[in-house]
Every structure is written in C-alpha cells, then in structure tokens.
Amino acid sequence: MVERHSWFTLAAHLVLILGVALIAFPLYVTLIASTHALPTLLQGRMPLTPGDQTWINYSTVLGEGMSLSGTPPVSLMLLNTLVVALGISLGKIAISIIAAYAIVYFRFPFRMTCFWLIFVTLMLPVEVRILPTYKVVADLGLLDSYTGLILPLIASATGTFLFRQFFMTVPPELAEAARIDGAGPIRFFLHILLPLARNSMAALFVIQFIYGWNQYLWPLVVTTKQSYYTVVLVMSRLVNVVDVAPRWNLIMAIALLAMIPPVIVVIAMQRWFVKGLVETEK
Amino acid sequence: MPTRAVFPDKVTPYLLLAPQLAVTLVFFIWPAVQALRQSVLVEDAFGLATRFVWFENFERLFHDPNYLHSFEVTAVFSLAVACFGLALSLLLAAMADHVLRGAGLYKTLLIWPYAVAPAVCGALYGFLFDPTVGEVTHALRPLGVTWNYIQNGNQALLLVIVAACWNQISYNFVFFLAGLQSIPKSLIEAAALDGAGPGRRFWSVKFPLLSPTAFFLLTVNVVYAFFGTFGIIDVLTKGGPAMATDILVYKVYSDSFRALDLGGSAAQSVVLMAIVIALTVAQFRYVERKVHY
Numbered sequence: 182m183v184e185r186h187s188w189f190t191l192a193a194h195l196v197l198i199l200g201v202a203l204i205a206f207p208l209y210v211t212l213i214a215s216t217h218a219l220p221t222l223l224q225g226r227m228p229l230t231p232g233d234q235t236w237i238n239y240s241t242v243l244g245e246g247m248s249l250s251g252t253p254p255v256s257l258m259l260l261n262t263l264v265v266a267l268g269i270s271l272g273k274i275a276i277s278i279i280a281a282y283a284i285v286y287f288r289f290p291f292r293m294t295c296f297w298l299i300f301v302t303l304m305l306p307v308e309v310r311i312l313p314t315y316k317v318v319a320d321l322g323l324l325d326s327y328t329g330l331i332l333p334l335i336a337s338a339t340g341t342f343l344f345r346q347f348f349m350t351v352p353p354e355l356a357e358a359a360r361i362d363g364a365g366p367i368r369f370f371l372h373i374l375l376p377l378a379r380n381s382m383a384a385l386f387v388i389q390f391i392y393g394w395n396q397y398l399w400p401l402v403v404t405t406k407q408s409y410y411t412v413v414l415v416m417s418r419l420v421n422v423v424d425v426a427p428r429w430n431l432i433m434a435i436a437l438l439a440m441i442p443p444v445i446v447v448i449a450m451q452r453w454f455v456k457g458l459v460e461t462e463k
Numbered sequence: 464m465p466t467r468a469v470f471p472d473k474v475t476p477y478l479l480l481a482p483q484l485a486v487t488l489v490f491f492i493w494p495a496v497q498a499l500r501q502s503v504l505v506e507d508a509f510g511l512a513t514r515f516v517w518f519e520n521f522e523r524l525f526h527d528p529n530y531l532h533s534f535e536v537t538a539v540f541s542l543a544v545a546c547f548g549l550a551l552s553l554l555l556a557a558m559a560d561h562v563l564r565g566a567g568l569y570k571t572l573l574i575w576p577y578a579v580a581p582a583v584c585g586a587l588y589g590f591l592f593d594p595t596v597g598e599v600t601h602a603l604r605p606l607g608v609t610w611n612y613i614q615n616g617n618q619a620l621l622l623v624i625v626a627a628c629w630n631q632i633s634y635n636f637v638f639f640l641a642g643l644q645s646i647p648k649s650l651i652e653a654a655a656l657d658g659a660g661p662g663r664r665f666w667s668v669k670f671p672l673l674s675p676t677a678f679f680l681l682t683v684n685v686v687y688a689f690f691g692t693f694g695i696i697d698v699l700t701k702g703g704p705a706m707a708t709d710i711l712v713y714k715v716y717s718d719s720f721r722a723l724d725l726g727g728s729a730a731q732s733v734v735l736m737a738i739v740i741a742l743t744v745a746q747f748r749y750v751e752r753k754v755h756y
Contacts, residue, residue, distance in 0.1 A: 189661050193558040194565070200555045201572045204632065207587040210598055214590060226601050276482040283479035287470055295480050302491050304743050308690045308712045309735045312719040312728055313494035313501070333490040336483055356469040366470040395580035397694035402720065416582040417698045420589045429590050436586045443578035448571060455574075458637050 215239070215434035222429050238434045251407070251418065255435055258412040261327075262394055263442070265411055268331035269393030270386050277340030277385075278378065282370055284341070285348040286356065303338040307399055315402050325406045334392075334399060340385055343460055347381045348374070384457030387450045394443045412439040495736065501729030520730040529706065530714070530731075537710045540624060541688035545681055548628040548635055553677075555632075556639035557665060570640065577633035581691060585698030588626040612700070616707030619700045623708050626699065627692045634687075635680055642676035643669060682746045689738065711735060 214222055217232035242255045252258070283289075284296055307314060314333055323329030351374065359369040400414040412435065419432045447454050502520055504513045524530050559569050576584075592599050594611040603610045612618040646669055654664045690712050696702060702709035702717060709717075715735060719728040 186661065190562060193561045196558045197555060197562065197565075197569045200551075200558075201569065204573060204576060204629065207591055207629070210591055211587055222596055227596065227598060276486065279479040280483040283476035287472065287476035287479075289473060289476045292476075295484060298487055298492070299483060302487055304740045305491050305495050305736065306690050306739065308693060308715070309732055309739060310491070310494040310498055311716060312725075312732070313497035314490055315719075316497070317490060317494055332486060336486040336491060341483065353469070360469055366472055366475055369470075391578050395578075395582075395694075397580060397582045397697070398716065401697075413580040413582050413694070416580075416586045416694070417701075420586050420698055421701070426596075427589075427593075429593075429596065432586060433590060436583050439583050440579045443580070444575045447575060447578040451571060451574065454577075455637055455641070458634065459641055 211433045211437055214429055215431075215437055217430055219426075219428055219430050223426055234430065238430050239438075242431050242434050242438070252415045253407045253410060255412060255438055257408070258410050258415065259438060259442075261409060262411040262413060262439070264327055265330050265396065265400070266390050266393035266443075268327065269334050269396075270389035272331060272335040273337045273340050273389050274382055274385055276335060277337050278344045278375075278382070279370075281341045281344035281348060282374065285345055286366065299336070299338050299341050301338075302336050307334065311398065311402065318403055324403050325409050327409070329403045330396075330400060330409065330411075331393075334396065337389070340389070343381055343385055343457075344378065346460070347378055351377060380453070380456070381460075383450065383453040384460060386457075387446055387454040388457040390446055391443050498729045498732040498736070501725055502733045504729075505726050516726075520726040521734075524727060524730050524734070529709075532706060533709050533711050533714045536620070536706070536708065537689065540620065540627075540692075540708070540710055541685045543624045544627045544631065544688040544692070545684035547624065548631050548684055549677065549680055551628065552632050552635035553639050553673075556636050556643055557669075559636075559640055560643040561661070570636075573636050574633040576630055577637075579630060581627075581630055581694030582698050583694075584626055584630045585695040588622060588629075588695075589699055592622050614704055616704050619704055619707050623692065623695055623699055626695050627688060630695065631684060631687055631691075635684070638676055638680055639673065642673050646672050679746065682742050686739070686742050689735075689742075711738075 210227075213229060213231055214227065215238055216235040217228070218234045218237075221228065221232060221234075244254055244256070280295075280299065284292060318324060318329050318333060321329075323332070355373060356369060359373055364372070395413060396411070397413050397416075400409075400411045404410060404414065416432075416436070416439075419435065420427055503515060503517060505516045505519065506513045555569075555573060559566050559573075562569070579587075591597055592610065592612055594600060594613055597610070600610045610618060612622045650668055650672075651664055654668045659667065689710070692710070693712055693716070696708055696710060696713050697716075700708040702713045711731070712735065715728055715731045718724050718731065722728075
C-alpha cells in the first residue's frame with residue numbers, strides 16, 4: 182500500500198482549486214460582463230458581481246443582433262452554426278463508417294490505394310490548402326450555402342481509422358454466421374455492426390460536433406451573405422470595430438451563447454468525449 | 464493490412480467508399496495538386512498568361528524577410544504554447560491523479576475549455592486584456608506594468624500564447640491523466656516500499672513511463688499552434704502589431720485573400736504541407752514505438 186501524506190494531498194487539492202479558478206476566471210468575467218450596461222464596463226474598473234441588464238443584453242443580441250457591426254440576430258447565427266456542426270459531425274460519421282466497412286469486410290482491387298487516399302487527408306488541414314479549396318467551392322457555385330460550409334470539411338481519416346479499429350475487434354465469426362444465415366453485406370451492416378458501433382459513433386460525434394461548431398477560417402472565406410454567418414465567425418468583426426469602443430457587454434453575451442452548446446455537449450457526453458479524444462488519436 | 468474479407472461482392476465496396484473518396488478527391492487532393500502546380504508558376508498582372516518558373520516562387524519566399532520573420536514568430540509561438548501548456552496540464556493531471564476525493568469533479572471543471580472555439584477564446588481574452596477596460600490591465604497597473612497589446616508586439620505575442628495555452632489545456636490534461644491512470648499500481652507500490660516519496664515516485668517512475676504520451680502531445684501541440692490558433696490570432700491581433708504575431712498560417716491567409724499573390728501563397732501552402740507531413744510522420748513513428756513498450 183502506498184503511504185499518503187495528508188499535507189501532500191492538501192497541497193494537491195490547493196493546486197487543483199487554483200488551476201480550476203484560473204481556468205474559469207475568463208468565463209466568470211464574460212458572464213458578469215454580459216449582465217451590465219456598456220457604460221458600467223467602460224467607466225473604469227468593472228464590478229465583479231452581476232448587474233441588472235441581463236435580459237436587455239441577451240434579448241438584444243438574440244433578437245436584433247448588432248446591426249452596427251453588420252451582424253444578423255444571434256438566434257439565426259446559432260441556428261446556422263448548429264446546422265453546420267450537425268452536418269459535419271453526422272456527415273463524417275456516415276461516410277467514414279461505410280468507408281471503414283468497405284475496407285475491413287471486403288477484398289477488392291485498389292483497396293490499399295483507397296486507404297492511402299483517405300489517410301492523406303490527415304496531412305491536408307483546410308488551413309494549408311485554403312485558396313485552392315476556396316476556388317473549387319467557388320467554381321462549383323457553393324459559396325454562401327450550407328453545402329459549401331459543410332461538404333469540404335466532411336472527409337475524415339480519423340473517423341475511418343476509428344471505425345476500422347473498432348471493426349477489427351468484432352469477432353469474425355459474427356460475419357461468418359450472418360453470411361451462413363443468408364444475410365447480405367447491407368443487412369449484416371445495418372442489423373449487426375451498426376448497433377455494436379454505437380459507442381464509437383457517440384465518441385466520434387462529440388469530437389466532430391465541437392470541430393464543426395468551432396469552425397472559423399472556412400466560414401470566413403466561403404460566406405459573404407449575413408444569412409449564412411455562423412456565430413463563431415462574427416467574433417473578429419465584433420471585437421475589431423473602428424473608431425468606437427467595442428460593445429463588450431453584448432459581445433460577451435454572444436461569446437457566452439456561442440460556447441454554451443459545445444460545452445454542454447462535452448460535459449454531458451464526458452465519457453464518450455474522453456474515449457473519442459483518446460481513440461481518434463491512435 | 465489485415466481484412467475480414469467475408470463478402471465476395473465486387474461492386475458494393477466501391478459504392479461504400481464512393482462518398483468519402485469523392486469528397487477527398489474534390490476538396491483535398493485536387494486543391495493540393497493545384498497548390499503544387501501554382502507554386503511553380505508565375506501569373507502576369509492580368510492573369511492572362513502563366514509561366515513555368517521552377518522554384519523561383521520558393522526562392523523569392525525564402526529571401527523575403529517578412530516570411531523568414533513569420534517563421535521565427537511561429538517557432539517561438541509554437542514552442543511556448545507547447546511548453547507552457549504541457550507543463551501546466553501535467554502538473555494538474557499529476558495532482559488529479561493523486562487525490563482520491565473529487566477527482567471526477569476536477570476533471571469536469573478542467574475539460575470544458577476544449578469546447579470553446581479559438582475565435583471565442585480570442586474574444587474572451589480580448590476583453591480580459593483590453594488596454595483600457597480589461598480586468599487584467601487594471602490589475603497590472605499598480606504593479607507598474609502598462610499593458611497595451613495593441614501597440615506592444617511582445618505583449619501581443621504573450622497574450623496569444625496565454626490564450627492558446629488556455630484553449631488547449633483540457634486536451635493535454637485528458638491525455639496526461641489517462642496516461643497516469645494506466646500506469647500499473649504495482650509499480651508505484653514497489654517504489655513506495657523501496658522508500659520513494661511522492662516526488663521521487665513521480666520523477667523516477669511515472670514521468671519516464673509518461674514520456675511517450677508527452678512526446679505525442681508535443682507534436683499535437685505544435686500542430687495545434689501552427690494551424691489551430693488561427694481564430695485566436697484573427698480576433699486578437701490580426702498578425703500585428705508590426706507582424707509580431709504573424710504566424711505562417713495567418714500569413715498564408717492574408718497573402719491569399721488580401722494580397723492575392725497566387726504563386727507566393729501557393730508556395731507558402733506547399734511549405735506548410737511539408738511541415739504537416741513531417742509532423743504527422745513524427746507522430747506515427749511515436750505510435751509504432753509505443754507498441755514495443
């Protein structure tokens with residue numbers, strides 16, 4: 182048995198509490214700032230207790246948006262972000278699970294070529310090929326559309342690897358038995374493999390939902406119409422205003438609204454989040 | 464590569480692979496090939512004629528003091544983000560691994576920054592460190608520090624490093640904690656029986672066993688600092704002041720969409736691709752090595 186010094190345990194708790202407080206501090210300031218009127222924030226030191234402008238601030242950003250900075254209502258942008266995040270996460274799961282199924286359960290010419298083509302996507306993050314990818318999307322007429330926002334980000338080597346890894350752990354006798362019982366590949370996939378892969382799908386969903394929700398550079402280059410703005414995208418526009426002070430109370434309200442959904446997903450699906458994080462990197 | 468290969472169908476696998484391959488070819492391979500092609504061409508001012516110039520674009524790039532400066536900034540930035548981020552998260556993970564009570568709660572309270580978008584993180588830090596109204600700016604004033612990251616390049620770089628570390632800390636924490644918890648208890652007990660205290664047990668037993676995780680996280684963090692921090696930079700500093708935070712990926716973006724220098728930005732893309740490939744290979748060699756442990 183390992184001995185435990187009570188002073189050391191106490192020190193560990195202190196370090197952790199300090200760490201948690203340090204990490205939560207920006208969030209706390211954001212929350213407080215979003216409950217005050219702008220003059221309160223601009224006239225010197227900000228109070229560290231909640232103000233009484235919460236309702237006004239939040240209803241303003243959700244309902245009208247900040248027309249001065251050229252942004253639509255946050256409710257519309259939250260909806261756009263949700264569409265993009267769900268499109269990317271569900272789309273990635275769908276196309277990578279069937280691709281992994283093909284690679285694991287079939288033997289066909291060019292199997293390894295296909296595998297390498299998928300693998301290569303790991304090495305080409307969107308930031309690296311931004312201009313030519315923009316050109317492809319523009320040529321296809323997909324600028325300012327959900328398809329243009331979602332489709333180019335949907336291929337995922339990590340997803341295919343994760344499902345391949347999982348399929349390799351499924352006993353081969355299962356597929357053998359299904360085949361002997363007369364089930365074709367589609368039936369085996371839908372009725373046996375898919376229910377077994379639920380945990381892997383949940384893990385991938387958390388990671389990819391966050392990835393999709395937090396996209397910044399790609400929406401920045403493919404959207405020009407306000408009706409397709411995502412909430413993450415407008416951050417720079419709000420903060421970098423010229424000639425006037427940024428309206429921090431409203432910006433902090435928008436920032437908070439922009440992080441609530443992904444934070445809820447991570448905390449509510451914590452078990453799968455950790456699993457997804459650790460397993461997609463294998 | 465092994466396969467289960469139970470179904471003899473010849474067409475089905477291609478149909479199953481078609482969506483992923485189509486997206487990969489159209490949005491990944493084709494643009495990458497275009498970047499490679501553009502990087503060895505020069506277009507005239509009207510975009511009417513192109514000329515094949517071998518490596519002229521790259522030569523121009525590596526003789527451009529701004530580009531070399533951007534390389535330096537990226538190196539300092541990514542090293543600082545990786546080192547500070549890893550040190551802090553390792554400390555927290557070691558403590559969370561030690562405590563018995565409340566470990567789960569600490570974990571929940573430490574993982575949420577992962578979910579915050581880099582651009583949103585930038586907005587949070589922009590307010591906290593605002594030169595006139597920022598909470599931290601006020602706190603620094605009595606200490607004699609004039610905080611103005613909008614004019615002071617070093618402060619700007621420091622700010623984006625702090626923001627990037629904050630955003631990435633959960634990721635590192637989760638991996639370090641998982642690594643610590645997978646160390647067999649018998650090893651720790653043996654060390655304790657031999658009289659090693661908590662500090663000695665950490666540095667002589669746990670830390671060496673964690674080194675593969677640390678190396679993996681190092682490459683992941685460098686990749687993150689290179690590419691994942693675009694939103695933070697764009698919201699906080701836009702590469703400024705005076706290019707003090709102009710990291711490579713930000714430069715590709717501004718040269719592509721503002722300066723519209725096709726050949727130059729394509730050459731920059733190709734350099735970045737080479738860097739990602741090198742880092743990915745390093746990461747995969749780590750995975751191979753881990754198998755032998």
